[in-house]
Amino acid sequence: MTWLQDHLGDVLGLTVRHIYLAGVPLILGLLIALPLGWLARRFRGLYPILIVGTSLLYTIPSLALFIMLPFLLGTQILDPTNVIVAMTIYTVALLVRTVADGLGAVPEAVNQSATAMGYKRGRRFMSVELPLAVPVISAGLRVAAVSNVSIVSVAALIGVAQLGSLFTDGFNRAFMEPIIVGVISCVLLALLFDGVIIGVTRLATPWQRAGKASS
Amino acid sequence: MKRTRIALAVTAAAALFGVAACGSGSSDPLAAGGSAGKVSSGSIVVGSANFPESALLAEIYAGALSAKGVKVDKKLNIGSRETYIPALKDGSIDLIPEYTGVLDQYFNKNAKTTTSDDVYAELKAAVPATLTVLNKSAAEDKDAVVVTKGTAAKFSLKSIADLGPQAKNLTLGGPPEWKTRPTGVPGLKRVYNLDFKTFRPLDVGGPLSVQALKNGQVDAVNLFTTDPSIADNGFVILDDPKSLFAAQNVVPLITKSKVTPTISAALDAISAKLDTATLGQLVKEVVVDKKDPAVVAKEFLAKNNLG
Amino acid sequence: MINRIFAWLTDGAHWQGSEGILRRLVEHLGYSLTAVIIAALIAIPLGLYIGHTGRGRVFVVNLAGAARAIPSLGLLFIAVLWLGPKFSGDIAFLAPAGLVLVVLAIPPILSGAYAGVEGVEPDARDAARGMGMRGPEVLRHVELPCALPLIMSGIRSATLQVIATATIAAVVGLGGLGRFLIDGLAVRDTPQTASGALLVALLALAVDMVLALVQRFVVSRGLTGRYRTVQTFDSDAGVTPPAPALQHSA
Numbered sequence: 001m002t003w004l005q006d007h008l009g010d011v012l013g014l015t016v017r018h019i020y021l022a023g024v025p026l027i028l029g030l031l032i033a034l035p036l037g038w039l040a041r042r043f044r045g046l047y048p049i050l051i052v053g054t055s056l057l058y059t060i061p062s063l064a065l066f067i068m069l070p071f072l073l074g075t076q077i078l079d080p081t082n083v084i085v086a087m088t089i090y091t092v093a094l095l096v097r098t099v100a101d102g103l104g105a106v107p108e109a110v111n112q113s114a115t116a117m118g119y120k121r122g123r124r125f126m127s128v129e130l131p132l133a134v135p136v137i138s139a140g141l142r143v144a145a146v147s148n149v150s151i152v153s154v155a156a157l158i159g160v161a162q163l164g165s166l167f168t169d170g171f172n173r174a175f176m177e178p179i180i181v182g183v184i185s186c187v188l189l190a191l192l193f194d195g196v197i198i199g200v201t202r203l204a205t206p207w208q209r210a211g212k213a214s215s
Numbered sequence: 216m217k218r219t220r221i222a223l224a225v226t227a228a229a230a231l232f233g234v235a236a237c238g239s240g241s242s243d244p245l246a247a248g249g250s251a252g253k254v255s256s257g258s259i260v261v262g263s264a265n266f267p268e269s270a271l272l273a274e275i276y277a278g279a280l281s282a283k284g285v286k287v288d289k290k291l292n293i294g295s296r297e298t299y300i301p302a303l304k305d306g307s308i309d310l311i312p313e314y315t316g317v318l319d320q321y322f323n324k325n326a327k328t329t330t331s332d333d334v335y336a337e338l339k340a341a342v343p344a345t346l347t348v349l350n351k352s353a354a355e356d357k358d359a360v361v362v363t364k365g366t367a368a369k370f371s372l373k374s375i376a377d378l379g380p381q382a383k384n385l386t387l388g389g390p391p392e393w394k395t396r397p398t399g400v401p402g403l404k405r406v407y408n409l410d411f412k413t414f415r416p417l418d419v420g421g422p423l424s425v426q427a428l429k430n431g432q433v434d435a436v437n438l439f440t441t442d443p444s445i446a447d448n449g450f451v452i453l454d455d456p457k458s459l460f461a462a463q464n465v466v467p468l469i470t471k472s473k474v475t476p477t478i479s480a481a482l483d484a485i486s487a488k489l490d491t492a493t494l495g496q497l498v499k500e501v502v503v504d505k506k507d508p509a510v511v512a513k514e515f516l517a518k519n520n521l522g
Numbered sequence: 523m524i525n526r527i528f529a530w531l532t533d534g535a536h537w538q539g540s541e542g543i544l545r546r547l548v549e550h551l552g553y554s555l556t557a558v559i560i561a562a563l564i565a566i567p568l569g570l571y572i573g574h575t576g577r578g579r580v581f582v583v584n585l586a587g588a589a590r591a592i593p594s595l596g597l598l599f600i601a602v603l604w605l606g607p608k609f610s611g612d613i614a615f616l617a618p619a620g621l622v623l624v625v626l627a628i629p630p631i632l633s634g635a636y637a638g639v640e641g642v643e644p645d646a647r648d649a650a651r652g653m654g655m656r657g658p659e660v661l662r663h664v665e666l667p668c669a670l671p672l673i674m675s676g677i678r679s680a681t682l683q684v685i686a687t688a689t690i691a692a693v694v695g696l697g698g699l700g701r702f703l704i705d706g707l708a709v710r711d712t713p714q715t716a717s718g719a720l721l722v723a724l725l726a727l728a729v730d731m732v733l734a735l736v737q738r739f740v741v742s743r744g745l746t747g748r749y750r751t752v753q754t755f756d757s758d759a760g761v762t763p764p765a766p767a768l769q770h771s772a
Contacts, residue, residue: 150590150591392708
């Protein structure tokens with residue numbers, strides 16, 4: 001693969017931009033989805049509204065959102081912020097339901113014991129419900145991460161440089177190598193994100209490992 | 216105990232993205248391009264349209280400017296003219312390689328001129344107040360309606376006008392923007408009175424268009440005159456006697472406030488050295504030989520003592 | 523902006539003709555449904571087999587995850603560059619895009635079929651064997667019906683993905699609703715792009731609702747417990763698989 005050898009620097013540069021465009025929305029999306037998911041659990045009536053609303057957002061084609069955001073946000077046309085906002089919207093759409101379901105999977109008995117022990121609502125959320133919901137939320141986050149890496153590549157059609165640019169450049173010249181390198185890089189990047197999230201989840205849920213060790 | 220672990224985990228994740236953000240922010244316009252107008256004077260953002268020749272010309276401009284000490288950022292493969300002119304106007308890019316005829320028709324709905332100098336003069340008058348064009352080059356790359364040798368023989372086609380009686384049975388292919396552009400389908404109707412059976416949106420003179428013509432999905436297709444696949448496949452360029460596609464000299468379109476003596480000198484020097492044959496050869500190296508546009512640009516500049 | 527989109531959508535001329543909304547809608551549905559059906563014909567039997575016999579499960583579990591990571595735009599371009607020149611006629615456009623759509627639809631359905639069969643209650647399988655059923659009969663009478671909720675979930679997920687990817691396929695000359703997006707992008711006709719986006723979103727929702735109805739009818743009531751008046755557990759966490767049913771890759 002001489003093309004890759006000659007262009008390693010370029011590919012790495014594009015990969016870093018891709019990490020930024022796919023990763024920042026993951027964090028932002030999670031931070032926004034957490035309170036929304038909690039609201040969906042707390043106020044039963046909100047659950048269907050939020051779920052349906054976010055599902056609707058998710059069906060908007062990514063390309064369209066990238067194109068329309070400069071109008072809606074007043075940003076410059078080539079501003080990568082457009083991509084970040086669009087990806088955050090998709091991440092939130094994906095995660096709200098996961099967060100709500102994750103919090104819902106916490107056994108009611110545990111919540112009640114916490115209350116009985118004197119935990120106020122806020123502390124109970126941070127110390128009991130959220131940690132126990134981490135496995136489910138992390139599963140959703142992994143799906144979101146992989147999905148984000150793939151969707152961001154479409155932004156090459158509006159001129160935002162990232163790994164997807166290898167696709168458009170390659171296609172315009174009928175040149176397979178950059179496209180193949182781009183596809184493999186995207187898959188590897190998605191696996192990387194997946195691995196990092198799994199690792200972070202393991203760090204955050206020591207009781208799952210302790211349970212296995214003691215049994 | 217558990218809180219420190221969670222804190223550790225969050226910090227690790229944040230660190231990863233922090234590195235990515237910093238890495239991308241410093242090394243390219245991910246941060247710089249976004250903040251409007253904060254790039255320092257003497258630095259310039261070069262854009263290009265979404266086809267290889269445009270990217271090549273942008274690389275040539277960028278290389279020459281870098282050689283003269285100007286800080287250059289590149290944003291290549293943005294899209295069609297309708298997409299990057301607004302980007303030029305809102306400051307996302309400052310400079311882009313263009314073609315006199317179509318640019319004139321874009322700014323001036325009543326463009327009438329067809330010869331090289333006339334078109335250039337009309338363009339200079341039509342360009343909006345915040346933009347300007349520098350010297351034009353002798354190098355020309357025009358839109359063309361192209362058919363296969365077989366089709367040309369079958370219907371005795373030499374010019375676009377000859378398509379007249381046959382058009383209603385033929386399929387025309389071209390970039391999606393051709394459906395509404397004044398030089399596209401409406402233009403063929405207006406100037407040559409052609410009503411094609413269907414118009415097939417493909418790509419911008421790229422592999423899709425070449426393939427569609429070669430394999431018969433379209434009978435005529437829009438390609439650029441510098442496209443090496445025309446010669447490679449024995450395609451026939453139909454003459455344009457009524458000059459629907461006026462003169463198309465390569466010209467730099469630049470934001471007026473970004474013009475400095477260094478920049479205009481460097482770009483004018485390129486325009487002086489570029490001609491159609493050279494441009495065709497350079498495009499061939501990028502598209503057929505699959506050489507990197509940046510490398511081809513560098514070689515051109517070195518050969519002409521411009522970089 | 524909303525006004526312009528509304529104006530674009532209500533303009534009668536945009537609905538008729540060979541490039542009108544109706545035609546593009548039908549094309550889009552055609553591409554999507556064909557791809558999902560072909561994918562289902564491949565993936566369901568394969569998933570049932572793998573789930574039933576337990577062979578190749580490591581492969582399946584990893585495949586679904588890795589396949590979700592493949593960028594559809596890149597795959598489309600590769601398919602077009604590789605297959606396009608081999609055909610003449612419209613097949614040159616349909617075959618590469620169709621192949622990519624099928625390839626993208628297979629993992630969710632395969633995954634659903636496999637997980638569905640795997641997740642069948644061991645008691646049910648035992649009872650079936652106790653009743654004298656042999657392997658294939660157990661599969662047909664017990665495992666398949668029990669696996670249906672997850673199979674349907676996989677099909678719905680695959681359909682959404684295919685509808686989204688078929689939108690992008692307009693870049694390589696395909697028809698469908700994606701044409702409004704790509705053609706609008708080319709001339710910066712944002713009402714056209716936005717209208718196209720809205721239509722795709724509505725199509726996806728409509729198709730998902732239809733599939734949900736199909737799921738209602740096809741899945742045995744014994745599984746959904748809909749004849750029961752008392753729920754004994756929190757069904758949200760129970761039946762829904764942890765990975766969200768929706769997927770996007772374009």
